[in-house]
Amino acid sequence: MSVVESEHLIDLVDLSKSYDGGETGALKNLNLYIRKKEFVTLLGPSGCGKTTTLRLIAGFETPTTGKVFFDGVDVTDVPPHKRRVNTVFQKYALFTHLNVYENIAFGLRLKKEPQNKVDAKVKQMLHLVGLNGFEKRRVDTLSGGQQQRVAIARALANEPEVLLLDEPLGALDLKLRKEMQVELKKMQQELGITFLYVTHDQEEALTMSDTIVVMKDGLVQQIGTPTDIYNEPKNAFVAAFIGESNILRGTMLKDELVNFDGHDFVCVDKGFGENKPVDVVIRPEDLKVSEPADGQITGVVQSVVFKGVHYEMMIASNGFVWKVHSTLCREVGDTVGLSVIPFDIHIMKPTLNETPKEA
Amino acid sequence: MHRSQKSASLPFIVWMVLFTIVPIILVIVYALQNGGGDFTLQNFVDFADPIYINVLLRSIGIALLCTAVCLLIGYPTAYFLTHKGLDKKGILILLFIIPMWMNFLVRTYAWLTLLESNGLITSTVNAIRHLFGAQDDVRLLYNYGAVLMGMVYNYLPFMILPLYTALDKMDKKVIEAAEDLGATKFQVFVKVVLPLSLPGIASGITMVFMPAVTTFVISRLLGGAQFKLFGDLIEQQFLFTGDWNFGSAMSLVMMALLLISMGLMNRFGDREGGGIL
Numbered sequence: 001m002s003v004v005e006s007e008h009l010i011d012l013v014d015l016s017k018s019y020d021g022g023e024t025g026a027l028k029n030l031n032l033y034i035r036k037k038e039f040v041t042l043l044g045p046s047g048c049g050k051t052t053t054l055r056l057i058a059g060f061e062t063p064t065t066g067k068v069f070f071d072g073v074d075v076t077d078v079p080p081h082k083r084r085v086n087t088v089f090q091k092y093a094l095f096t097h098l099n100v101y102e103n104i105a106f107g108l109r110l111k112k113e114p115q116n117k118v119d120a121k122v123k124q125m126l127h128l129v130g131l132n133g134f135e136k137r138r139v140d141t142l143s144g145g146q147q148q149r150v151a152i153a154r155a156l157a158n159e160p161e162v163l164l165l166d167e168p169l170g171a172l173d174l175k176l177r178k179e180m181q182v183e184l185k186k187m188q189q190e191l192g193i194t195f196l197y198v199t200h201d202q203e204e205a206l207t208m209s210d211t212i213v214v215m216k217d218g219l220v221q222q223i224g225t226p227t228d229i230y231n232e233p234k235n236a237f238v239a240a241f242i243g244e245s246n247i248l249r250g251t252m253l254k255d256e257l258v259n260f261d262g263h264d265f266v267c268v269d270k271g272f273g274e275n276k277p278v279d280v281v282i283r284p285e286d287l288k289v290s291e292p293a294d295g296q297i298t299g300v301v302q303s304v305v306f307k308g309v310h311y312e313m314m315i316a317s318n319g320f321v322w323k324v325h326s327t328l329c330r331e332v333g334d335t336v337g338l339s340v341i342p343f344d345i346h347i348m349k350p351t352l353n354e355t356p357k358e359a
Numbered sequence: 360m361h362r363s364q365k366s367a368s369l370p371f372i373v374w375m376v377l378f379t380i381v382p383i384i385l386v387i388v389y390a391l392q393n394g395g396g397d398f399t400l401q402n403f404v405d406f407a408d409p410i411y412i413n414v415l416l417r418s419i420g421i422a423l424l425c426t427a428v429c430l431l432i433g434y435p436t437a438y439f440l441t442h443k444g445l446d447k448k449g450i451l452i453l454l455f456i457i458p459m460w461m462n463f464l465v466r467t468y469a470w471l472t473l474l475e476s477n478g479l480i481t482s483t484v485n486a487i488r489h490l491f492g493a494q495d496d497v498r499l500l501y502n503y504g505a506v507l508m509g510m511v512y513n514y515l516p517f518m519i520l521p522l523y524t525a526l527d528k529m530d531k532k533v534i535e536a537a538e539d540l541g542a543t544k545f546q547v548f549v550k551v552v553l554p555l556s557l558p559g560i561a562s563g564i565t566m567v568f569m570p571a572v573t574t575f576v577i578s579r580l581l582g583g584a585q586f587k588l589f590g591d592l593i594e595q596q597f598l599f600t601g602d603w604n605f606g607s608a609m610s611l612v613m614m615a616l617l618l619i620s621m622g623l624m625n626r627f628g629d630r631e632g633g634g635i636l
Contacts, residue, residue, distance in 0.1 A: 095551060097551075106537070
């Protein structure tokens, strides 16, 4: 077997994992590469296989088939303690019998580093995560956010080439989560190492990642930058999972012309053939509210909810209820026009017999 | 609210006063009196005799040994029981608990039958020995080993259960975290599993040592009339010699011993209430 392209730090080749207990968390034929210094996020609903992927890379699980390469070297059968990755666990998994200092020093002590080096490294790590002076504290006296910082410091103290993060912010409240998102991104850039991040929170993924891998039922749905994934979702599932969307069935009449909701729309997609069923995705913020006469379609406002930055309105047209985000407010019962520019109409192959779930 | 809570605990308080506090006070009063009812410390002076001290030391010795053997057998067993891949875990744990439902006298009598000269174990051992040319018969009953074995058998579940509880509730992710940071299986055990199970160990030691050091029937049944432990001495004073004052003094010594060992063990056991105590 030849060495896989060297720019890649991690290569997952035809990776599958099945469990006796059923389908949850199983993985089907995953192929993925991760570059050096990249912030990659595995994003998907629970049971999609994202945590399994992470555990396969950490070495806690062995794949049913397929291989894991690290710098071109096959590490599929290498035990976790010999891999150059470290993990931040969802519920921190701190050593409650040790204080903060010894938690962070755990990996260094195993490597038999001299005391002065351990001191320096622990101090540096505490500074990095903003916990200066916490050395002697018992970990069970810390808040959730502080415990998570210790967990991050403990993993980073080993100077891994890849930091694996398994929904690390899941247990924190919203405000703290947002702060930590920014801090984690900053740490990753400062340290110049690869972060592989697992989350089911699409906003978190969009905020931090260089690359997002959207997964569902053990299969990769789409790999791309946050902008790509948001603006050019490959299928209705990705569209529904990332951000909010209106997804409805339509008919591709010919190249660059699509019919949905009883009207023909000019669009920019082609190559679907003629008179073929398609899924049409339009983001709520891409729909423009106007006077009935100025719109491509007309509808009646069913509900209005103030969301802070915008109003969220549900507008019923011929056969579909549109979700619309607008800074303009209309009254319930008003008849309004709706229009969308060709570039914002996303056409994708229909997903058979399933309605995408709202994220 | 407050009043109803108080009245709800009344039966318990009455029970405690009648059957725990009053008896303890009686023991103290008896211990500080001579046969005529006068105040004296003579009972404790009498106790300082080497005969009694030796029996006390033997009791402590065999209890410590019993606790150590229980820990050595119990820890690997409990560790094995918490193994995640283990099938039918419930049944295995039940097997360890079922003997606890039976009176320990019954269980000790069972050993008596197994270990006596014509007993299953003794005759089997002797038959094997004769195969290899031995002429004499071994006696497995009425010696130190038989008493120790009976004690270990009786108290082992009290070691396994708190250890099992402590190991089972340990977050398995902590083990993964240690491996992730570079620890081998052995290092994971020494640096993480063992220290985190210390409360369970302390609890197990307490639960075995306390009844072991006060044992008296097991020693008489399996050790014979000559084999005396401290509990036997106290029993003797009350039931045969009839010197309640001296018996009470010895009981006080034993209580002091138990309180000291409990105090020692609680220093390890207090964190997060790792065990049963």
